[in-house]
Amino acid sequence: MKALKNIIGIGIMCLSISTIYGCELRTKKGVKNPILVQAVAPKEKASNNTVKIALLLDTSNSMDGLINQAKAQLWDIVNKFTHAKCGNDERPNLEIALYQYGNDGLSSREGYIQQVLNFSSDLDEISEKLFSLTTNGGEEYCGEVIQTSLKQLEWGKNADNLKMIFIAGNEPFTQGKLNYKDAVTNAKEKDIVVNTIFCGNYEQGINTDWKNGATITGGEYMAIDHNRKVVHIATPYDNVIIKLNGRLNRTYISYGAAGAAKMSMQAEQDENAYVMEEAVAVKRAVSKSSRMYNNSSWDLVDAVDDKEVDLSKLKDDELPSELKGKSESEIATYVQEKKRERSKIQEEIQELNTKREAFILKNQKEDAKGELENAMLNAIMKQAAKKNYVWE
Template sequence: MKTQLNAFILTLCLTTVMACNANSKSNQQDLAIAETKIETKSKYDKPEIKVALLLDTSNSMDGLIDQAKAQLWQVVNELSYAKCKDESPNLKIALYEYGNNKLNADEGYLRQVIAFSDDLDEISKSLFSLTTDGGEEYCGKVISTALNQLQWGNDKDDLKLIFIAGNEPYTQGNVSYKTASKLAHQNDVTVNTIFCGDYNQGITSYWKDGADLTHGNYMAINHNQATVHVASPYDDKILELNEKLNRTYVAYGSTGRKKMEMQAEQDSNARSYNKANAVSRTVSKSSRLYKNSSWDLVDAEKEDDFSYDQLKEEQLPKELKGKSKAEIKSYVEKKRKERETLQKAIAELNIKRQGYIESKTKDSDNGLENALIKAIKAQAKQKNYKWEKS
């Protein structure tokens, strides 16, 4: 029986995993599976930060899931300042839940919630969809599954990380965490472990060993700690600009309207924690990482494969129906300029906001957020990533 109901996991993984007693032939088969998931990238593509979040959704993890929901935008904002060889890397996040009785026992009580995605609204929606229930937590199994299912790529400049958090022994289940960690290391994926509880207890239950095998970070946090959000004199103005920013989106295509509704829904989810968290989301929305080319004409026309000639009348929003191509382009250009002006204003206010917050929070500790950022920066440094705030 468990001493506590499970932990929450935020994981970035690239591993193929085997049972503890697996023979060498099955090990080779797993490695072959992992290799089939590797995709090549054009030399012109930007480097990527790939983070696989494996979240334990057992009963005792409500606090940790709350931290993830409340701190997502701060983590995104910090990653928006990353540089690799003078390029701004793209960010992709994947999400798994595990350790929940509502999940399929035959599949190891785990589920892929979302594959690697750069759609921040979809990622937020996925986080807010999670609910907790008791279950069995198999660290090796969930790492193995994420390794097999996700497209990790093989670019040496990519930063590929696993974050796994929990409070049960790391050795549970019939898939060896050692085999999983070895494969992750071989494929340039770093496993970081976050134990929810006492630091030394995490060591004795092998969470530190799981990180050490891939030269990752072992961290222990208080997963029930409330997230600290500091209000600033600039918050109201930033939120006012957010409303104007939303009006610069030109939804098109079959999913445009639903995506715009999702954008508003995630604004509301951020506000559900408090005003300061909604401000953090607004800052993310004004950053280079918030991209919506699949449904927004302003973002879409930046893409190399976009053509106004391919737009059909039924794809257009009401305000553009019956307009000529020249009129549509003029409208989109107007919205682009409005957006750029708003983004610049938000960025300038955020610089002042950050200065105010730093003066008020000398030693604040937002558990999960700080653990994630600390590990990412430490491992990014090994690949010559830098952080540039301007």
């Protein structure tokens, strides 16, 4: 069976780890590309300790079990990463890119490879792309997709940034004209760690060079049972958290050309999570109550808080209906009211989640987590420890 697009979620779990220098031990001044927002002049922001992850997912044939497991575990990984801290006490930023490969629906001239998402910190966008993937038979060229991601993505030259690739598949790592050893060696030269996830028997993955593909860069090799069903434990706090999530959504104030579409995407990704299982919707709600969920490109509360927008320069047609015709001071007051309301709701969700996690810990059987979650979290914790990360 060739397929394996699914471990896509896994990748997202990797959201936190390695590179040869790791966390900056002391704060340095730096800049990054600004978030492009309507009616806001481009500006630079500090971006120390940025984690850059490229997920390279085999989408050949059908592997529904793995896909479902990946989708279910996505928010567990995000929530884990929320608590990461660097040696200088800074909270690292996260950017994720997504590629699919080995799908007959992709161009043969491009090696059956497609960039699905460039580096992004937009969690709704990442979720949307994850849920949009479909499988189809094809040829899986691991070396070529690694090399493509090295060429197309802007990895940057900051040696303190954590930069990694997670590639998942179940066909020999040696397929294709481009030797995978050349590709992973190029990654190592760029301080990018390659982690490999083989969907199948551990020894088979070793025999087909998946382990060697990771070892060359000091990465982790993992083999998972993609058909293992994730068992979620229901808690007395789930329904309350889901209701609070509905209230949380009503604190968002869309603005600019993309505002309405982004707000719709937010609701769609809530629905995607809920359709999978109520527990997944709860985990997403917890993520939305954390620092990782920032929408300054379309939400006025986050934009004002991050100083990404000047209210005096916003045009009336860039505002939602409830703010059209309002003065700058009236808009500012409204934004602050929504900010206070949001903070209160987020705090409530976090407090309930603490109780929820304690309940799960008490009632969870040993090794009850999903294969993807176990594999990715183990890799994250191990590699992060080498890079000055601590977990609260």
